[in-house]
Amino acid sequence: MSWTGKQRNILDFTLSSLLRRKGRNAALVFVYTFVVFLLASVVFLAQSIKEEAKEVLREAPEIVVQRLVAGRHDLIPETYIGKIRGIPGVQSVKPRLWGYYYEPLNGANYTVIADENYPYEKGTVVIGNGVARHLPPLVGKTMPMRTYGGSYLFMRIRETLSSESELVSSDLILLSVDDFRKLFRIPEGVGTDLVLTVRNPREVATVAGKIVEILPDTRPITRSEVLRTYDAVFDWRGGMIFANLIGALFAFVIFAWDKATGLSAEERREIGILKGLGWETSDVILMKFWEGVVVSLSSFFLGVILAYVHVFFASATLFESALKGWSVLYPAFRLKPVITPYLVSVLFFLTVVPYTFATIVPSWRAATTDPDAVMRA
Amino acid sequence: MTLRRESTAFFLFVALCLAFLLLLFAHASWREKADLGIYGEKREIVKALGLTDLCLFTEARYTRHPAVADRFTPFQDHPMSLEHFPSASILLPPPHLSAP
Numbered sequence A: 001m002s003w004t005g006k007q008r009n010i011l012d013f014t015l016s017s018l019l020r021r022k023g024r025n026a027a028l029v030f031v032y033t034f035v036v037f038l039l040a041s042v043v044f045l046a047q048s049i050k051e052e053a054k055e056v057l058r059e060a061p062e063i064v065v066q067r068l069v070a071g072r073h074d075l076i077p078e079t080y081i082g083k084i085r086g087i088p089g090v091q092s093v094k095p096r097l098w099g100y101y102y103e104p105l106n107g108a109n110y111t112v113i114a115d116e117n118y119p120y121e122k123g124t125v126v127i128g129n130g131v132a133r134h135l136p137p138l139v140g141k142t143m144p145m146r147t148y149g150g151s152y153l154f155m156r157i158r159e160t161l162s163s164e165s166e167l168v169s170s171d172l173i174l175l176s177v178d179d180f181r182k183l184f185r186i187p188e189g190v191g192t193d194l195v196l197t198v199r200n201p202r203e204v205a206t207v208a209g210k211i212v213e214i215l216p217d218t219r220p221i222t223r224s225e226v227l228r229t230y231d232a233v234f235d236w237r238g239g240m241i242f243a244n245l246i247g248a249l250f251a252f253v254i255f256a257w258d259k260a261t262g263l264s265a266e267e268r269r270e271i272g273i274l275k276g277l278g279w280e281t282s283d284v285i286l287m288k289f290w291e292g293v294v295v296s297l298s299s300f301f302l303g304v305i306l307a308y309v310h311v312f313f314a315s316a317t318l319f320e321s322a323l324k325g326w327s328v329l330y331p332a333f334r335l336k337p338v339i340t341p342y343l344v345s346v347l348f349f350l351t352v353v354p355y356t357f358a359t360i361v362p363s364w365r366a367a368t369t370d371p372d373a374v375m376r377a
Numbered sequence B: 001m002t003l004r005r006e007s008t009a010f011f012l013f014v015a016l017c018l019a020f021l022l023l024l025f026a027h028a029s030w031r032e033k034a035d036l037g038i039y040g041e042k043r044e045i046v047k048a049l050g051l052t053d054l055c056l057f058t059e060a061r062y063t064r065h066p067a068v069a070d071r072f073t074p075f076q077d078h079p080m081s082l083e084h085f086p087s088a089s090i091l092l093p094p095p096h097l098s099a100p
Helices: A003-020 A023-057 A079-086 A128-132 A163-169 A176-183 A202-212 A224-235 A239-261 A265-276 A281-312 A317-324 A340-369 A369-377 B006-033 B036-049
Strands: A061-070 A073-076 A090-103 A108-114 A124-127 A142-146 A154-158 A172-175 A193-197 A219-220
Touching: A003 A090, A003 A124, A003 A281, A003 B006, A023 A108, A023 A163, A023 A172, A023 A224, A023 A239, A023 A317, A023 A340, A023 B036, A061 A079, A079 A090, A079 A202, A090 A124, A108 A128, A108 A154, A108 A163, A108 A176, A124 A128, A128 A163, A128 A224, A142 A239, A172 A176, A176 A202, A176 A219, A193 A202, A202 A219, A202 A317, A265 A281, A265 A369, A281 A340, A281 B006
Parallel strands: A108 A172, A124 A154
Antiparallel strands: A061 A073, A061 A193, A061 A219, A090 A108, A090 A193, A124 A172, A142 A154
8 A cells, every 4th residue: 555545544544533532622623723813813913013013103203302300201392402403414303292181081091292284273173083983972073171271172173084094093182282282281492302304314323322412311212213112012922922822822732731641441442452453553653643633733724714814804802802901992903914924834833833742742652552451441 | 525535525624724824815915905005194194293103002101102101101100109001011111111
């Protein structure tokens, strides 16, 4: 008999043997698929957010300059602009005005930005789609905002930003510079921070160094640091996510080991009969190998496909409560699908290899069982 | 048609899964091209307003804007305050804050 013919015969036998113990094996495939699904969902989600950040934030300011007072971020005087403009290589410097507004009606936090090119009249706002979704229905087209002086500004909503841009604009409220200063009682002559453009991108680090030299109470943040932030903060190989996943993975390895070592009486009898009929130890190991291949491959494919659907078609619904935390406002984002041969191979090695290792020794033990002892038991 | 051998059914299943996986690759590539316009819009907003962060976690300042957060924001409430926002357990600290 040819080599392939032998493999096919053993595979046929393995499959019919697996089907005889449907319930037990279905439970294993279900748990295995769930572990792969969980891991793949996290990897897809993290990778997609990283890619999204890389694509979108490449238009972020080249340098943001913050002022720190006693280790905390503070308002920056506009007199700093002149000093920074004097640094060779600096093309433009302008202040940004932005802050956070807590809406007591629904408990949401908004990011309020004064747009220097705000296209509408004073007393109006442009809101992000997430803000629009969470506005109490009674408010209608006017949004009352409590100023830091205690009075109210009744801002008319002129426009809602598109739902497609929610990943950057969901919680934004845009208004005029005058309305912003009125709302937060921020005097003229100071800004939240400064944004710079630099003539030669290769000089960004030098300019950032000079800013700290001239103005020691400031902290420059460059665009590459912003981009690196998203590369690092969503690294699935670190942090609590990884700690939780490792726990799940180990629990699964223990489960697989337990399943493989705890051979049922029926399985023992089966191996005994096979060996009695003339099967070699290597044939039984081969049968166990095919058993592993069937279980691993089926669970791996199902897990990866389901994870893709979960993250990119269902917006990672199962993770929503974990990602949302205590936030009231959570963007309804549609992420850029990311699936690469590298990611699929990483998932394969993270899930199939531990299972194979966990079942290899028990399989060998089963294969070396003495047929006489088993059939007598 | 009945499948006489279990192995044929298994190989068919694997082939079907592989085809589905390839379809996912095709879908990702198609969506990337189809969404180019949306990226343009997002990038425009980022450029016009000078944004530095994605709007993912709105519960705390340092999770809404991790790129411009400082070292002390997670412990801002009082000197013995422990970091307590759930989303902060998902985010790792930005590298420019943990650098010496």
